[in-house]
Amino acid sequence: MTMPLHAPQRTALSVNVNKVALVRNTRHLGIPSVTRAAELCLQAGAQGITVHPRPDERHIRSQDVFELAALMKAWPGREYNIEGNPSQNLMDFIRQVRPHQATFVPDSEDQFTSDHGWSFPQDAGRLAPLVAECKALGVRVSLFMDPIPEQMAAARAVGADRVELYTEPYAAAWGTPRQSIELKRYAAAAQAALDAGLGVNAGHDLNRDNLAAFVREVPGVLEVSIGHALIADALELGYGATVQAYLGCIEAGFASTSNS
Numbered sequence: 001m002t003m004p005l006h007a008p009q010r011t012a013l014s015v016n017v018n019k020v021a022l023v024r025n026t027r028h029l030g031i032p033s034v035t036r037a038a039e040l041c042l043q044a045g046a047q048g049i050t051v052h053p054r055p056d057e058r059h060i061r062s063q064d065v066f067e068l069a070a071l072m073k074a075w076p077g078r079e080y081n082i083e084g085n086p087s088q089n090l091m092d093f094i095r096q097v098r099p100h101q102a103t104f105v106p107d108s109e110d111q112f113t114s115d116h117g118w119s120f121p122q123d124a125g126r127l128a129p130l131v132a133e134c135k136a137l138g139v140r141v142s143l144f145m146d147p148i149p150e151q152m153a154a155a156r157a158v159g160a161d162r163v164e165l166y167t168e169p170y171a172a173a174w175g176t177p178r179q180s181i182e183l184k185r186y187a188a189a190a191q192a193a194l195d196a197g198l199g200v201n202a203g204h205d206l207n208r209d210n211l212a213a214f215v216r217e218v219p220g221v222l223e224v225s226i227g228h229a230l231i232a233d234a235l236e237l238g239y240g241a242t243v244q245a246y247l248g249c250i251e252a253g254f255a256s257t258s259n260s
């Protein structure tokens with residue numbers, strides 16, 4: 001049996017807390033707290049926190065970016081990843097916060113959610129100086145990319161350290177006959193990225209059903225960032241204990257009424 005030269009590095013989980021902010025923003029009470037959610041995720045073992053502060057502040061607000069940066073200082077070894085379009089508001093955050101990683105995403109200002117990666121050679125000219133600026137600030141740069149092997153060398157050529165493979169097409173194919181075709185497509189893209197000298201991240205619509213196969217079949221995935229499904233699961237996994245806690249409050253009130 002041939003032993004691998006290096007044990008594969010375990011994939012880091014960066015929890016995207018956008019959706020905590022989305023709920024918080026429907027009242028003026030500050031709950032659920034984005035920093036508290038991040039802290040609980042870190043306490044539970046998440047290796048990082050991700051935010052995507054969109055220009056319209058529909059979820060993550062400017063203040064969240066800075067409060068999370070302060071929190072992350074208390075968690076050495078855990079990583080702060082800020083996503084966004086460097087032609088919009090992202091670079092101001094990067095300059096002020098200097099997170100561990102900036103993920104450049106080619107979203108329009110009012111985009112519903114991220115749905116495609118950068119295209120080369122078209123995007124190379126405007127990305128190269130922004131990548132260089134991040135690197136000068138000591139910030140790792142990852143480029144959000146569709147799983148197209150031929151694009152990976154170009155992503156490296158603009159100076160990126162990593163690519164984040166946009167995984168929605170894989171997630172949509174999971175459990176269908178297309179699953180294995182998609183997995184092969186992502187494995188080929190990841191291998192091309194590795195061959196070009198890039199690290200590989202992945203994200204969008206990853207969840208508890210589709211994650212294990214992805215990590216098993218796609219080589220060298222250093223980080224997955226997961227938000228929507230993870231926050232939805234956190235709610236669902238927490239309903240039982242939470243309802244019990246509220247019933248306990250009612251019980252305590254009822255007991256004190258009957259004793260008075």
Ligand SMILES: CC(=O)[C@@H](O)[C@H](O)COP(=O)(O)O
Nearest residue numbers: 018052083105113114203204
């Ligand atoms: C870059 C990316 O993949 C996105 O998943 C993004 O961070 C999610 O943004 P929303 O939470 O606004 O859908």
Ligand SMILES: NCC(=O)COP(=O)(O)O
Nearest residue numbers: 016203204205225227228
């Ligand atoms: N970069 C992807 C991300 O942060 C989270 O995406 P999703 O799990 O909310 O789809």
